Amino acid sequence: MNQWPEDELTEIVESDDLHIAPFREDGETYGTPTWIWSVAVEGDLYVRAYNGQDSSWYQAAVRENAGRIEAAGTTKDVSFESVEDEELNDRIDDAYRTKYEGSPYLDSMISERARSATVRVRPRDIFDRMKAGEPVPLDDPEYPKVFEEVERTIGLTRKLNAATDVDEIRHYLGKIIREEVDESTTIFPPFHINVGKHTSLGRNVFINHACSFLDLGGITIEDEVLISANVSITSESHPVEPDRRKTLVPREVVVERNAWIGAGATILPDVTIGENSVVAAGAVVTKDVPANTVVAGVPAEVVRKL
Known part of the structure; x- marks a missing residue:
């Protein structure tokens, strides 16, 4: 703080x-x-x-x-x-x-x-503004703070991905996100994240191999969530207009309790995955997923209610 x-x-x-x-x-x-x-x-x-x-x-x-x-x-x-x-x-x-x-x-x-x-x-500071969802241009005078944080996270991620047991992985992930990771939560490397300080992980979360988080806008993973291999979650976007494209637009992603994200799925910014819901393998989620539903496709749409 x-x-x-x-x-x-x-x-x-x-x-x-x-x-x-x-x-x-x-x-x-x-x-x-x-x-x-x-x-x-x-x-x-x-x-x-x-x-x-x-x-x-x-x-x-x-x-x-x-x-x-x-x-x-x-x-x-x-x-x-x-x-x-x-x-x-x-x-x-x-x-x-x-x-x-x-x-x-x-x-x-x-x-x-x-x-x-x-x-x-x-x-x-710039991280507070990003967490609040404010667009931040690349020439913002505080942007060097972001680069410093990324460098710190790269070093810790390298140690996490070289770790040989789940407790050591959990230790380094806690350093990356700056909060203790509950012993019931398991992450399998490799795991990639750009900053870390805007990610929050609940209890009994499972994250499989080769997942990638971009968390400047905030990523919240609630209790009992399952995340399959090769899942990408990004809380960051950019304007379409060429003259504004280097402005970062942060928007939080929330994965609510007991959701299951299938292998190779992509979760885009400003999305909430509702409680108990399932995102099918390979889906691209561009909007909120209602609780107790299954979504699939590109872009993902509700295909079943649970």
Whole structure:
């Protein structure tokens, strides 16, 4: 996760003029900036809604997960994450007491109502924008971060594909996706993935030989999913227009619980494979697959209900 540079975080908190503006429901326009108290705890920036979860800005923040803040004379694109950890909220309470000691509003800001609407605010980078589905041109100033991440993943993938037992494979895959892979999940090499940090794997997942994931837009594989050999899942596309073709358009792919993807199938961006569904071998999936169905063909269409 991204953290604030120490000097920047200090400046934001000490200025005490933070205005928060989450995206509106269209995901493109910003809401009206709202002045709000802010505190820093362990390198992160936190805010709370005075009116708790009834606050309109809080509801927008947790719904859209992104927006911007204005503070210390600058404007920053940010991501939002609700905070439910009680011990962390206790530390945030202490930070409020220290910073706002003597304020008549302090008790309200450490009340259960406000605690329930605690939000972590983090600087938003190119990976956050991609995960949110924003088109990103190749000349974006942050694109070198993507190349750095790809280089890291190439090195780890080489070790994964040279591993000699499933536990070692699982270990390297966990490093690639940056989360622990459950011991019930099995992957047979070779396995190919371009970045990894936007892939999430559930429990008791099976991925057979020679599968390929492009995950900058996000790939979620839920529990009990079976993925046969030579399956390709891509969450990335490009505009058709020649002058825009080098812009990456990320769109998440979700494979829901207990789905089965047949050998050689291709899953394209912005697709959800419904629970219990089957994608036949060689199918090219270009649109959502309803739960409890079998799809086949190019492009894939429903051929049977389960």
